[in-house]
Amino acid sequence: MELSASAVRPAGRGEGAPGVEQLRAWTECYGEELRAHLGRMLASAADAEDVLQEVWITASTRPPELGPESNARAWLYRVATNAALSRLAVERRRRAALQSRGDRLRPDALPAPDAALQGADEGTRRRVREAVARLPSKQRRAVWMRWAKERDYESIARALGCSPESARANVYQAMKRLRTELFDLEEDTGR
Amino acid sequence: MTMREPCWVSEQGVLAFVSGDLEPTAELAVAEHLAECEGCREQAAEFLALGDVLPATGPDEKGAVRWDVFEVAPETPLYVAVTDRGLARVSWHQESSESFVRELSGRFEGRTVVRDREALSDVERELSEYFRGDRSAFDLPVDLSSLSDFERRVLEAARRIPFGQVVPYSELARRIGKPRAARAVGNALGHNPVAIVVPCHRVVRRDGGLGGYTGGLEYKERLLAIEGRSDLLAG
Numbered sequence: 001m002e003l004s005a006s007a008v009r010p011a012g013r014g015e016g017a018p019g020v021e022q023l024r025a026w027t028e029c030y031g032e033e034l035r036a037h038l039g040r041m042l043a044s045a046a047d048a049e050d051v052l053q054e055v056w057i058t059a060s061t062r063p064p065e066l067g068p069e070s071n072a073r074a075w076l077y078r079v080a081t082n083a084a085l086s087r088l089a090v091e092r093r094r095r096a097a098l099q100s101r102g103d104r105l106r107p108d109a110l111p112a113p114d115a116a117l118q119g120a121d122e123g124t125r126r127r128v129r130e131a132v133a134r135l136p137s138k139q140r141r142a143v144w145m146r147w148a149k150e151r152d153y154e155s156i157a158r159a160l161g162c163s164p165e166s167a168r169a170n171v172y173q174a175m176k177r178l179r180t181e182l183f184d185l186e187e188d189t190g191r
Numbered sequence: 192m193t194m195r196e197p198c199w200v201s202e203q204g205v206l207a208f209v210s211g212d213l214e215p216t217a218e219l220a221v222a223e224h225l226a227e228c229e230g231c232r233e234q235a236a237e238f239l240a241l242g243d244v245l246p247a248t249g250p251d252e253k254g255a256v257r258w259d260v261f262e263v264a265p266e267t268p269l270y271v272a273v274t275d276r277g278l279a280r281v282s283w284h285q286e287s288s289e290s291f292v293r294e295l296s297g298r299f300e301g302r303t304v305v306r307d308r309e310a311l312s313d314v315e316r317e318l319s320e321y322f323r324g325d326r327s328a329f330d331l332p333v334d335l336s337s338l339s340d341f342e343r344r345v346l347e348a349a350r351r352i353p354f355g356q357v358v359p360y361s362e363l364a365r366r367i368g369k370p371r372a373a374r375a376v377g378n379a380l381g382h383n384p385v386a387i388v389v390p391c392h393r394v395v396r397r398d399g400g401l402g403g404y405t406g407g408l409e410y411k412e413r414l415l416a417i418e419g420r421s422d423l424l425a426g
Contacts, residue, residue, distance in 0.1 A: 040226035074215040074222075081222040085209065088236035089243060128241070129248040133255035133305040146210070148246040171210075172203050175238055183237050 023060055030073055034080050041084040051083045058083070092183065093124060131181045135174050142167055143174035198231055200224050205231050209238045256299045257307035260288060261315050263322040271314050274299070277332030278314060281385045283406060298337055298384075318387065324417060327354035329388045338382065345379035352393040355418040359397035381405045387414065395423065 034055065038048035055076060064075045132140055138160060145151045145159060157167040200208075200221055207213050208221040225232050254275035263269050270291045272280040280298070285291040288306075295304045313331065320326035333350075335343045344367045352358050358366075360373040360380075369375070380391040386406050392414040396402045401423065404411035412424050 037223070037226050041232060071215050074219040077219050077222040081225055085235050085239050088232065089240035092236045092240040093244065124244060125247050128244045129303050130305045132245070132248055133303045134307055143245065147242045172206055175206055175241060176202060178241055179237050182241065
């Protein structure tokens with residue numbers, strides 16, 4: 001079952017912002033399948049319910065700009081999936097911080113869940129900073145522009161003096177290498 | 192890395208999803224796949240965790256200080272560091288790698304200090320050749336930006352003293368236009384952060400004495416011996 005955005009937009013309302021009617025239609029049409037999708041991703045019904053509420057909040061506060069041809073279902077899946085991944089990412093970051101070889105494992109060195117949600121602790125930031133510093137300079141600049149500056153590939157390509165495809169490849173190679181270095185500690189022989 | 196079945200979504204595809212680079216149809220398909228595939232989900236979460244931390248790491252505009260340690264000669268571990276401008280530190284008096292990193296963090300405040308063997312490969316090669324007696328001049332750029340103007344002038348003058356030659360402190364003072372500053376010249380040489388490559392060991396006393404050496408007089412003797420100047424060493 002699919003609804004287009006225009007099919008559920010209440011008559012007489014302004015463009016874009018979903019009204020109460022539209023949100024109700026979305027929850028009725030997609031609520032169950034999104035809950036199941038989130039349940040599979042998070043392996044916890046309670047977490048899935050939490051994230052689903054975040055999705056509805058996002059839908060009402062930062063609604064999509066959906067044209068008549070747009071797919072509301074795809075947009076909701078994207079919001080839900082990203083919200084679930086963010087929750088998993090916090091766990092990953094905490095794990096990466098815990099596995100840091102340089103940091104002593106003291107009970108008070110473990111970041112509290114709240115601290116992890118608010119951002120990485122200094123030890124994690126330092127490790128990421130060092131890993132970024134080890135990247136080849138083009139990859140380093142590309143990944144910084146993409147993730148810290150949220151620049152698109154065309155503008156990164158102009159800054160680096162290369163093609164957008166090459167900019168994309170540099171960001172990918174950088175992310176791949178950072179991921180290996182920061183999360184694959186079994187392969188890290190420690191030189 | 193978690194072992195996983197080959198998957199129709201590539202690692203690059205997972206990253207594209209996390210970056211918001213996919214068309215809606217592909218995005219929906221990948222979203223559904225992520226719910227099924229733990230390996231891809233883990234990749235996506237790790238990319239996202241990285242992306243969350245990256246902005247907090249700072250742009251590293253000044254560039255990192257890169258260091259390594261290697262044995263140029265038996266029992267002689269040499270600690271070296273480069274910046275994007277060039278060789279910034281050569282030292283053999285370090286208790287440990289940690290103490291060297293601490294020193295670099297203080298000398299280059301606010302900059303990332305990172306171990307990076309690749310970035311030091313030219314330095315390692317040239318220094319090893321020198322210690323083997325196969326090199327008489329270095330092609331390495333040096334970064335003396337952490338020094339005062341006076342110290343820099345002294346070290347740049349010292350750098351022009353050729354292999355195997357020695358110059359008195361007073362002569363070096365004259366060469367930088369400060370003929371009465373021999374003692375200050377000695378002090379500046381004592382602050383040379385890039386021993387060997389800026390050859391402060393080639394500056395000696397006018398009366399034939401070797402003078403001092405921050406790295407230890409036995410090293411000054413050893414370097415002069417490498418350069419064929421054993422004649423200068425006290426019998």
